[in-house]
Amino acid sequence: MKFIKTTEANSKYNNLENMTVSDLLININNEDKTVPLAIEKALPQIEIVIQQAVTKLKKGGRIFYIGAGTSGRLGVVDASECPPTFGVDSNVIIGLIAGGDKAIRDAVEFAEDSKTQGWQDLQQHNISTKDIVIGIAASGTTPYVISALEECNTNKIITACITCNKNSPLSLTAQYPIEIIVGPEFITGSSRMKAGTAQKLVLNMISTASMIQLGKVKGNKMVDMQLSNDKLVDRGIKMIMSELHISYTEAEQLLHEHKNVRASINYYNNGNR
Incomplete structure (x- = not known):
């Protein structure tokens, strides 16, 4: 099947600058409503990734999220919320972003285009076959992410991905792809919107379900949370x-x-x- 980057397709809305605030909100909200339905279609893919992650975690392995831009930031956020929420060590789920920690706040030009830095960043954490690496890229074409997963595959490290385009290069690289097809954005190409929302919801599922499977929740309570305030x-x-x-x-x-x-x-x- 031919690869079509629907995340870059033209918005079905036009003349946004002429809309009232009310119209903008209604239309954005209407688009956002489609995201959970798109995720529902991918639940079997998500389940497989979680099963792989839990298997690794139970054997002392780690989950790595790796991405660039919005995708990278979302991975860092999800990883950073797991220690206070579930009482796990900060080394259990690790978020890596192209350009390093500086890129969490400020765009680092061309960082996502590197075909070597992703693997180098993983090596800084002594990545091994005990771990699972989940690449995050709305477009599914980010060199930083794809090249990192390629090296992981070569080194027999389990790979998965979260992307919002069908049959993208990233999907074809990952052993366990998750594809959330949300379609064109309200603002053409602004994948921080529906695509970002989809990625955040899937990351919530992966980390939360994994931690529950590891016994970090009792009943419905966060009994291992850090008492930090x-x-x-x-x-x-x-x-x-x-x-x-x-x-x-x-x-x-x-x-x-x-x-x-x-x-x-x-x-x-x-x-x-």
């Missing part, structure tokens, strides 16, 4: 109250002593009351 401490106390049916003061004392919701619950359930 007063709001989270209060949430942790209330989790303990709900689970153990004890007072706020008792739960607060447990959390103060054990510094972790799960540890507090386990201590109490083991007869230490």
Whole structure:
């Protein structure tokens, strides 16, 4: 099948500058509504990637996200949110972006065009066959990402990808492609919009489902979250109250002593009351 870059196709809306704010919002919202439906079609692909990721994580491996521009930033965001949410080490899910950390805030010219830097960035983290690498690129044509996955394939490292074009070079490179076909953007070519939203939702699924499979959630609570501010401490106390049916003061004392919701619950359930 011929590769057509639908993310670059002409918007079905025109004369945007003449629209009222209300019209802009309605039309953007209408386009955004199509994203979950596009993801639904790819759920089997997403499931396979999560199964591969969980297998690696359970054996001590890591998940790497690698991307450029918006795609890279989304990977970095998802990776950086896992330690506080699930209490895992920051080395379990790692986000890499073309141009390095500077590119998180400022565009680094031509960084995404390098055919060697992606693999070099992975090597800085001692990438191995224990890990899985997920390339993220809306277009599916980013050299930084594709070349990194090619090297991973050569070195027998599991590869997956998230892209928004069907049969893209990235899809054909990844062993386990995820294709979310969201179609043309509201502003032609602005893949930070629907494509970015799709990528963020899929990343949420990958990290969240993987962490649940690793036992980082009890019931529906983040029992391993880091207690890094007063709001989270209060949430942790209330989790303990709900689970153990004890007072706020008792739960607060447990959390103060054990510094972790799960540890507090386990201590109490083991007869230490």
